[in-house]
Each structure stands twice: as C-alpha cells, then as structure tokens.
Amino acid sequence: MSVALHEEHAHDPAHIRKVAMWVFLGSECLLFGTLISTFLLYRTRTGSGPTAADVFDIPFTSVSSFILLMSSLTMVLAHHSSVRKDYRQMRLWLVATALLGVTFLAGQVFEFTEFVHEGLTVTTSPFGSSFFVLTSFHGAHVAVGVLMLLVTALMSFTGKWRPDAGMDVELVGLYWHFVDIVWIVIFTVVYLLQV
C-alpha cells in the first residue's frame, strides 16, 4: 500500500513547495524593499564620514556583480541537467554556482575591508549604517544560497535523494535567481545612482 500513488487529487508535492517558495519570496521582497528605502532616506546623511562617491569603487563592484550574474547562468544549466536527469552534470553546475557565489562573497568582504580603512563603518553615519546593513543582509542571503547549493549537491550522492524531494534544484534555483535580481536592484540604486 505504501507507495501507492496517493490520491490527494493531484496535489503534487513539488508543485506545492514551488507555490510556497514563491509566496516566501514575495515576503522577502518587502524585507529588501524596507532596507533599500532606509538607504535611500539616508544616502546623503554622511555626517563627517566619507560619502558614497568617496568610497565606492564602481569597476570592482561591476566585476563582482558580473560574477554573481554569471552564477544565475550556471544555475539554469544545473536545473537543465537535473531535468535531463544528468546528475553528474547537475552536480558540476551546482558546485560551479556555489563557487561563483563564494567569489562574490569574497569580493564583498574585500570591499567592506577597504571601506573600513577609508573610514566608513557601520557606526560612522546613517549612510554607513544603512549601506552595511543592506549589503550584508544580501550577503547573508547569498551565503544561505551557497549552503543550499552545496547541500543539494551532496544530497544527490545519497540514496535518499529524489529529484522531487527535499530542496529540489528548482526551488534552490528560484531562491538563487531571486537573490541575484535583488542584487541588480542594489547595484543600480545603491552604487550606480549614488556616484
């Protein structure tokens, strides 16, 4: 009896989880929306500290943004391989996506260190507070995404893994693309429009 297709009127568990992920991402939009609004209110309140134009290094951040965007491409490739049930390829692309994410994070750490050396910290001014809290909140999302990617890649080695079980690749992908899109907004609004 146990594995009988359960008749819950085509309540496909994968579909249900996807709906939930979309709903959750809707909520996330408001988190980032509030942080970005705070930043926009405080973008010029630099007090005696450095301004956006003083610290931002647009070429550097453009490169790290490009790296993060490329990770969306590898994510698509990972999902594509999982649909084709080519799990070797899928793992490869998952790990590649995670590596690109880690590279982005490393860039962020470097950038933060530079800013601190130039005298902008989280306590310098409302500009500093809102900049660091917004970008590190996004960074934390990337880190969680990297963790999910690696766990998914690892889980695919175990017998327990089915493509529709647990954190399936599509769900991780939805989350990852969302985090990337948010970065496009942050890069435009927080970096490009402020210098």
Next chain:
Amino acid sequence: MTETAHHRGMWRWLTTTDHKKIGILYGITAMGFFVVGGIEALFIRLQLATPNGEILSADAYNQLFTMHATTMVFLVVMPAAAALTNYFLPILIGARDVAFPRLNAFSYWVFVAGGLFLTVSFFVGGAPDGGWFGYAPLSTQVTEVVRMDYWALGLQVLGLASVLSSVNFITTVFTMRAPGMSLMRMPVFAWMATVVSFLLLFSLPIITIGLLQVFLDRNLGTGFYSAASGGDPVLWQHLFWLFGHPEVYVLILPAMGIVSEVLPTFSRKPLFGRSFVIFSGIAIGFMGFGVWAHHMFTAGLGPVAEAAFSLTTMFIAVPTGVKIFNWLGTIWGGSIRLKTPMLFSLGFIFLFVIGGLSGVTHSIVPSDAQQHDTYYVVAHFHYVLFGGAVFGIFSGLYYWWPKVTGKLLNERIGRLHFWLMFIGMNLTFAPMHILGLNGMPRRTYRYAEGLGLDLWNLVATIGSFTIAASLLVFFWNWYRTAKHGQPAGDDPWDGRTLEWSISSPPPEHNFDVIPVVHSEDDFWHRKYTENEAGHAVTVTAVPSAPAAEGPIHLPSPSYYPALASSGIFVLLLGLVYLPWGLIAVGAGAVVTMWGLFGWSMEPLTREDHG
C-alpha cells in the same frame, strides 16, 4: 520509536503535526496569555481607579501597559485567530491537513518560544517599558537595562512564526482545496484567513527590518534612529505603522470571517451579498497598506500627506460599512435563533460599529490632533479590538466548541458570560470616550484630583472587573461542559459548511472521502433543497455510500520542530546579554540547526491510516 510512544500524553502534543491538535495548542496558549494580559489590565485599572493611585510605581505602570498591549495583540488575538484558522481552514476547504504540517508545528513552537521569552523578562530586571509601538528614542536609548532588547527580539521571533504560518496557509488555500471548491466557493472565514495571511506576509517583513535596526542601534551603535548622529526617529514611526495598520486588520478580519459564518447559520439564510463580503475583505486588505500615517498626524508630516491619509482613512470605512450592511441583510427576515454564538456575533456588530465610527472621527486631522494620545483613542481601539476581535473570537469559540470537543457549551452559562462581558466591556470603555475628550492623556500612571476624571475612571475600573468575572464564568462553563456536557452530535447548529459534515470531534484524517463540492454552503445543499415557494425542504434522498479510497497518508509526528524552536529560545536569550551571551547564541544555533537538519532528513508521512 514505537507507535505507543508517539501516542503517550505530553509527548503526543509535543510532537504532533496534526493541524487540529496544533489549533488546540494555539487556543489554550492564547487563553493562558489572555489571563496574563487581563491581570496586567486589572493592575492598570486598579492604579487608575482613584486619583493619585498608589498601587503601582511609574516604572511598573510603564511595564504593565507595554506588556498588556504586546500580550493582547501578539499573544492573544493573533494566536486565537491562528487557533481557529489552523483547526478549521483545512476542514473548511475539504483538505486533510495544511500544506506543510511540520512547518505548522514549527510555527507554533516558535510562537511559544517568543511568548515565553517576552514574559520571562518580568523576572529578570523588568519587562519592556517603551510601549508596544516602541517609538524611538524610547526603544533605542541604551540604558543599563535590557528591557527593550527583550521587546525587539521577542517581536522579531513572533513575526517569524507568523510569516511561516502565512506561507503555509496561503499555499494550503491555493493548492489543497477539495475538487469543486473554487475560490469563490470557499467559506468566508477561509477567505478572511487568506487575506490575513497575505497581510502578515507583506507587513511583517517591514517591522522585521525596523526591529533589526532598533536592535543594531542598541547593540552595535548604528545610527538608524538616533537624531544625534543624523538618523530620523520618524522613520521608525513610518515602518512601525506600515506594519501596524495592516496588523489592525490582521486582528479584526478573522473575527469578521467568524461572524460571516455564524450569522447565516443562526438566521437560516445564506450570507447576504456573499461575494461583496469577500471582495470588501480583500479591499480592506489592500487599503490597509495605505492608511498608516493617520497614526502620525501629530508628527508633522505636512498638509499634503495629512490630507491624503485623511482621505484614505475615510475611504477604508466604505468596505467595512459594506460588510456591516451585508450582515444586517443576512439577519433581516431570517428565522433567528439567539444561541450564544449568535449573541456574541450580534454583540460584535453593535460594538464594532461604535468603534468603527469613533475610528472615522480620527480621519479628521484637526480633531485627531485633539484626541491624539488621549483616552478617546484607547476607547476607540478597545471597541474594535475587544468589542470586535474578542467578541468575534468568543462567537467562534461557542460556535465551533462542539465540533472540537464533541460537547455543547452550556447555553444558560453562555448567556450569562455574554451579558456580563457585554456590560463590563461598555462600562470599561465607554467612559474612556468622555475621559479622553476631557483631556485625560494615555500612558500616564496618575491623574490629579479635581480634574473631573474621578467618576468615569472608577466606573471603568468596575467595568474591567466585570469583564474579569465574565471570563471566570466562561472558565466555569468550560470546566462544567468537560465534566457533564451534552454530546453535541455532528451538526448541532444545522450548519452550512463542510466541518459539520464530519464527526465531532473530527477523525484524525478529517474526511474519510475527500468531498466533492457542488456549491457554496455545500453541506446545506446536501441537506436541503428549495420548494416552489422558496422555502427550505429537507432532502430525503440518502446519499450514496462513499466510494472506497486509497490509503490516507498522514504526516508523522516529529519532535524536530519543537527542538529547533527551543534552540531559538536559547539563541534569543544569548542575544540579550551580549557579548557573553554569544556562548548561548552559539549553543542555540547548534540546537536549531540540529532540529532543522533532522527535520529535513526525516521521512514525510506515516504509513496508511485507512
């Protein structure tokens, strides 16, 4: 683990993933906090009973009014609504459980962790004392006490619990409805629960960020709300009320849903203008995000903003008024039975109209500037939150009690409860209109003699004890019913919706066969049809025997949700006492991760049950 261990006592409740048991847990917890919040209120009223009250110090008074509001909003009305939603939403839409049963259990246990965390603060250096709204700089000034850290973190984690259950409910509604249960056929209570879930989903993240910023201002020295370093305390007011006003509708819409179920049942008529009631609920949900600044008319927003928010505030009265008239239309010409649930619903309409009208007076900016921070406002929101939300929830309790417990609450004691509560409520809060218009400010722990405030304050205090007495009557009814209550049968009220088609209490899997829905108020139409004159006639045809169905998969019990949330509790405590608390933060994080990891590795369902 053996099957018997799963089913034993406390362990069974601790590990349950059944939406009905979780609903009961929410309900009992909410009732416990209702007593706590009520006692806080009684202390406040005792202090204010006479001029120059001596019972509380200013400091204790600040803690009590802050915690009274925080408790009643986050630990009583919200979880009471969550209790009824948990228990009945899946049944009303013909599902066997919510979409994510273990996430549902996790939401509950996170809520418990947050509630305990807030309450623990009373015993370690004092409870939060900066108001439930936590205006900066009251919430951000760093003193030697950590009270507002408890508040910021406690609300944060309660918000997490609500967001998770909102995701769960929304997913349930959009993916788990029985065949034929189109969205517009959903019972109005299910609809209002859905609207509430969306409101929480989109409003809580705003306060989440606000609270994070408060916490960082306090503990990391950021300058979000510190005017000295260039921050803007008014930003906090915007963020708080962008959450806080939708929150008002989070509190009232479930009660409106309940009333929309109770009135048709006890008037033996379908809900008048059903789709209008649903759409006005949705309209309230949307417009609820556009009125927040009417809480800030004295903050100096400027004439344009004040005029705009004055208008939106008047506009939002329209869908609310639509609902009132639809309810009146439902009762009109019905064969009314004045059972206790009906009394509470009628009481709801009466009191909510008063509270709604005094609310509309706040949309007039100059008048609001006079009333701001006076007892007039206190009177207004207690009419909508006590007269509205609490009466609606009691209506739901009396209505669904027989379904949940299998026994009918006593009608005579129920009526006594209603009248005592109704009289007590009006004695307490009606005088506050007068006190407020006479200029008595809120949140002050004393008033001087000879200001003309003595009489009405005393009356309000007498009223508050009348409410307390009515609650004791309810508990007596509860106890008496548990001991000697009449068995209710499956359908004691001649109900209209699916929950009355199954046994009382419902089986663990809710429906032996998932129902196929053919119309609104489906169960009613299975029982009655109309003759030429338009009167209801009992259907005589015996429904055909239900077809056999495949195995029913129920979610397994799991202790991981409770484990993970206990980790969150430890983590929160650690965050209050930084930097040494980092040890507890680490330990709590490990336990939480352990819980979440174990949870994700666990098989999903217990084997068949049918």
